[in-house]
Structures are given as C-alpha cells and as structure tokens.
Amino acid sequence: MDRNQSRRQVAAMKQSLFDQGLLDEQFIQLEELQDDANPNFVEEIVTLHYRDSSRLITSIEQALKERNPLDFNKLDTLMHQFKGSSSSIGAKKVKAECNLFREYCRAGSAEGCMRSFQQLKREYAALRKKLEAYFQLARQAGPQETACRSK
C-alpha cells in the first residue's frame, strides 16, 4: 500500500508538471522509450540534458557580459542550441523563453535579451528542481510502471 501510495504520488506529481505547462509530449515519448534494456532512460536523458544545458547557460552568460556591443548572432546560435537541448526533454516553458530570447536577439534588443535570459534561468532552475524531486520520488516508489498519458 505504501507502494501504491508512492506510485500515485509520482503520477500526481507528473501530472502537475504537465498541468503547469512545464513539460510536454516529449517527456512522455521518453518514458515510452524506457524499457528493460534501459530502465532509467528518462533520467539518463535528463542528466545528459542538464550537462549540455548548463554549459550553454554559462556560455550565454559569458556572451552577455561582452557588452560592447552584444554579439546577437552568437547569442542566437547559443540559444538555438539551448532550445534544441530543452526540446529533448520536453521542457515546454523553458523552450518558450528560448523563443522569446531569440526574438530579442533578432530585434537587437540587449535589454530584452538580458531580461528574457533571467526569466529563462528561473524557469530552468524551477523545472530542474521539480524534476529532481520527481525522480527521487519515482525511485522510491520502485520500478516504474508504464508511462501513463497525462494529457
């Protein structure tokens, strides 16, 4: 019963992530890919994503510091990569922020870029935290049941 309870909690948590618009269909795809051969596939992917995305965030921060003038092309390219990485785990809100950032890049708005980036970092951190809690709970709940469609 503990088990069941845990599992329900996990499911609920996942559902809320979807409801809040933090995750999208891609996350479910990942879960569907998880199988006996790769029982921790989702976490593996998320970990890979963190590694790549942290690196990109650092690079973007660095680029934003070189302010005179801002290299919008470079920023756009970096953000493009970041967006790609975010799309791999289905980070919906983060992706939306990426798009916004790129808009500002194209418009050449340094101010817009800075603001957007701050927001992006917040979203990114928030999602990361929630996912970590989710995985922890999932691990505790025991072997994953098959992915359930939340939406």
Next chain:
Amino acid sequence: MDNGCFSSPRHDAFPAGLRVLVVDDDPTWLRILEKMLKKCLYEVTTCCLATEALKKLRERKDAYDIVISDVNMPDMDGFKLLEQVGLEMDLPVIMMSVDGETSRVMKGVQHGACDYLLKPIRMKELRNIWQHVFRKRMHEARDYESHEGFETLHLIMNGSDQSDDGNLFAVEEITSMKKRKDADNKHDDKELGDHSPTKKARVVWSVDLHQKFVKAVNQIGFDKVGPKKILDLMSVPWLTRENVASHLQKYRLYLSRLQKENEQKSSSSGIKHSDSPSKDTGSFSFLNTANNKQQNDVAIDSFSYSDGTSLLQMDGPSHESDLKGIVSEPTTEKRRTSTSDISDPKIPKSSQMTLNEPFASLESSEASHAVFDCTIPRQYSWSEFPKGPLKEEQKTIVQLEDSFSQLPLHGTQHHIQVDQSQSIASINSNPSITEKEVAPSIDTKPLYAGYKSDYMSPVSSIGSAVDTFPKQSKSVIVNDQSSQPIFTSNVSLKTQGFNVDCISDLDFYQMNLLMGGEAAASSPLEEDLNHFLLQSEWYNMNFGLQHIDMSEYYDPRFIAEAPSYFYDSADYSSVDQSLFIA
C-alpha cells in the same frame, strides 16, 4: 520469392536492420534518436561531428542505408554535409532541426534532403524513414531496368511475387546488381545516370583518374585545355567527353576558389579556423578524405586540421568538395614520403594555410581532429620554406603526396623524416612516393629532372613534382603572382608557429630549384626531418636555405621548366573530391 540470392537477414526483415547513421552535435538528442531507432529495429551508428560522419561514410561506402543529420553543427553546416553525402555516397539524407522555418526547410530540400524533421522528433516519424531508402532503390532499379535489363527486373520482380518483401529484395538486388555493374562499367553507369531522371549515375573520379586528368591538363597547358584534348590524353576508354567537361569545370572552380581563398588568407593575418560553416566544410572534406587512402594524398589533413578550422577554406560551399579531394589524405603510404611534395612548392595558398594550422597542431600533435591523425604522416612539401632554419614549427611542409602531388597539408602530423642520406632529404623516410606522386624528388639537381616519382628529389623534384602530381595541390601555386602574398598569408596562418619566414617558402622553393638544391645539403636535415616539413622547411633542409631570404624567391615561374600548369595545378593538389565525382 526467395531467390536464394536475395535472402539475407536484412532483406528478409526489411525495413528492420536498416543501417542508419545519425549525426547530431547535441548529445541528448543523439542518445534519444539512437534509442528510438533501435526500437524500430534499425541498426544505428551515431556521430556527433559531421566530419566524423563523413569519415565513416567514406571508410565504407556501402555501410549505411540512410543518414539523419542535424542542420546546425559546429564543425560543418548540415547542408554541406547533406550535399557531400549526396554527391559522394548518394545516400538518402534526412535533415532535422528544432527550427522549422520554411526557409530552412526549403534550403534543406534544395540541397537534396529527402525529408526534414522538426525536433522534438516522434518515434512514428522515424519508423517510416525506410521509405526513403526504398524509394531510392526503386529509382535506381528503374534506371537499371530501362537501360540494362528490362527483363532482368521483370524476372526478379515476377519471381518474387509472393510477398512485398520479394519486391523489396528484387529492388535491392537490382540496385546492387546495378551497382556492381556500375563499378565495372563506369560508362554504362554514366549512361544510365544520364537517362534517368531520378537517379544520376555518375562517374566516380577516383584518385587515379583524377590524377590522369590533372596530368593531362598540365600537359596541355591550363590555358589551352579543353575536354576533348584532355580526354584524348587520358586515354580512358570508358570516359566520355561530357564526363571530362564537367569535371574540368569543377576543377576550374576549385582552383579559382583556392585562389580566392589564398587571397583572402593573405589578407587575414590569422587563419580563422572556426569560421563559417562553409569553411568547415572545406576542412571537413579534408579531414575526411584524409582518412581515405584513396583520396588524394592531398594533405588534406592539414586542412581539416582543426575542427572547423578549415584552413582550406574554400570560398563558398564548393570548398567542401574541393577539399574533399584534397583531403583525401590518402594513403599515407604515398604521400607522406613524398617529399616530392615539393612539387607543390607552390602549395596552394589555401593549402598552405591549412597547413599552418595543422602544423601548429602538429607540433602539439594535436591533431585534435581525429581525422587529421589519419593523415599519413606525410611529408609536407609545403612550399613554404621557413626562412630561417627549419624549425619544427616552421613549417611542416605539407606535401601533398597524393597522386596529385598535393601538398600534404597536413603536415602536422607527419614528421617528415628526412632521409639524411639525401641531401634533399626525402623528406619522408618513405620515399615511397605514391605512385602517382611524383613526388618531386627534390634532387637538387636539375630542377625538373626528376619529376616523376622521384619522390623526394628536392628542388628538382619540385619541378617535376609539380608535374607528376597532377597537381592536386594546386592551390599552391597558382600562384604566380601571388606566390608571395600567399605565403605570407600562409605563414601568418600557420598558427603553429610556423615561421612567418615561410613566406619565402615559395621563394625558397624557387631558389632551391634554381640552385639546384645546393643549399639542400643543409645539415639540419635530421632534425628538420623530424618536423613536419613544410615544403619550405623541407627545402630549407635540403638546401640549407634556411638563411635564404626567399621571400622573393618564390615565383612560380621561376622554374623554367615547370610548366605553367604546375603552378596552377598546385591548387589542385588538394583535389577536392568533388572533382572526383564527375
């Protein structure tokens, strides 16, 4: 349906077992795609670098059925890769990106992508990629049928009426039959290609073939060259005038690109490696080709030197193809030793440039590029001669050994082991100058005396080398006029520590040639030899020209005998592969 010849595990289970090559710089996506494709029961190979991918593709031309590649990659533009794969391997390529802008998708289609997927990619999209493979085979079979064996196809098709698989087999069988046939009979192949609207058969311009071509061009004289003349000289029965004409066009473009590049390089003090993707391609091709033994010995390696730093940056997309040729760093066997590279003293500017880079890495043996490593330790007979004593950094004269007498651009890795014994020091201890290469054995003696395949006759070989090598490395020289500037720029390019003195490489070369290599007898050969000898370096060694102030020296024309094409061809050395594919 199972005609014995068709059955094979792959065939039986088609589309299962489809061999997919996935290229994406995003490690997360690479992993996801791998998993997805495996779930579709495909055989997956992953690559995070376009250059690596090309290398793999070139290593075994028929190891893959389809390629899936991301559009934005650091070392090479995805579209370029797409072009290359289409040209060289004629495989279906699917592009993917997180960016779905119509213009991008359009670009993909224009470059030949058979599909364009948007990230995030769904499994179901990947399940169906086999259709592209099948479609292509069908077209090929159709071509085959229409030209070769109407009956054959029907026979096969009819024979396998029991199942769809049978047809698949038939198609595949026909395709492979066709391919076999093609291999045997290029002419037929071409014909088929010509007639087929869907599949274009093309003549594969192998290194040998291209060398013959360059040789013919050089013999005729670049200015007076014409497809008919070349064809006659080449005496390759199955080759048609059209084949030659189109190849010639590519070649010309290639040369002019090299020239432009060289000019560009001269203006920029440093070689920017990680330049635009196009540049990458250039290097890219080199890299790849380097791995290919067949490819020209062009010191492509040097080009591809740094990831993305395509030294050779060719202007425009064509670079890649160009570089390809060059890159084909061919079989080290030859090249390397080819001190004969000298022949390319004129090392194409661009090639020089690349050399610089690579050399730098050579020193550090970075060869970060895996590809580079492949390059055979060639001697680089880069025509750059460092002015001063040959220092390792100076120059790895990249000798493009390949048949084209390409300057081994890569010099970086190969430390040319100069054969002390020779005054000229065959830079490479392997004097095995590739057959083709005419490694200009630099014999200080007659300038042109030893062209052919002497491999390292210093100086003299240069002249000859030039000749012998179909001048693949053309870039070098085209030089006539720019020789100087080229070097300079090259020198500056040399990141490695190349000596700027190399500027006079060309000069050096010239000097050497003129001097008959007397200077060659320089002592430091031993040590120098160990470095990558850029041609100049080599020269220094050989001629002891280290102190020579060659800057003025280089003058492509100086070699009286050196045919004018020599210089022109210098650029060719880098033979871009594209040239090979008529």
